[in-house]
Amino acid sequence: MTKGILVNYDYCTGCHSCEVACKKELDLPKGEFGIKVEEVGPFQYANRPGLEGTWEWTYLPVITQACDMCASRTAEGKMPMCVQHCQAWCMYYGEAEELVKKMDGKTRWALLTVAE
Numbered sequence: 001m002t003k004g005i006l007v008n009y010d011y012c013t014g015c016h017s018c019e020v021a022c023k024k025e026l027d028l029p030k031g032e033f034g035i036k037v038e039e040v041g042p043f044q045y046a047n048r049p050g051l052e053g054t055w056e057w058t059y060l061p062v063i064t065q066a067c068d069m070c071a072s073r074t075a076e077g078k079m080p081m082c083v084q085h086c087q088a089w090c091m092y093y094g095e096a097e098e099l100v101k102k103m104d105g106k107t108r109w110a111l112l113t114v115a116e
């Protein structure tokens with residue numbers, strides 16, 4: 001079964017706590033990341049139907065090849081460091097098949113997995 005991290009990124013504030021917690025867990029030097037928060041925007045839609053005048057400002061954490069899904073922590077029944085330290089409680093860890101059931105179609109979700 002594939003493990004994954006599900007992010008409800010409608011609620012991600014871009015606080016970078018997941019990024020910092022992961023760097024500490026993996027003991028990564030400056031410039032290397034296990035997860036990195038990417039930012040889109042801010043910009044305002046001019047003519048996009050239904051979005052005229054709406055601002056876009058989206059954050060989404062992206063996991064890298066260094067991520068091992070916190071194998072040593074999860075083997076002990078602990079949460080991955082990034083999930084544990086998410087300030088907005090918008091990250092979830094578990095079986096990918098179970099996590100997708102949380103996707104409600106009302107907010108924006110991203111499922112992150114790694115090669116095993």
Ligand code: SF4
Nearest residue numbers: 022034067070080082
């Ligand atoms: S699961 Fe662990 S290794 Fe992967 S991004 Fe989160 S903190 Fe980093």
Ligand code: SF4
Nearest residue numbers: 012013015016018086
């Ligand atoms: S810790 Fe949570 S709210 Fe903060 S940037 Fe990461 S995913 Fe977003």
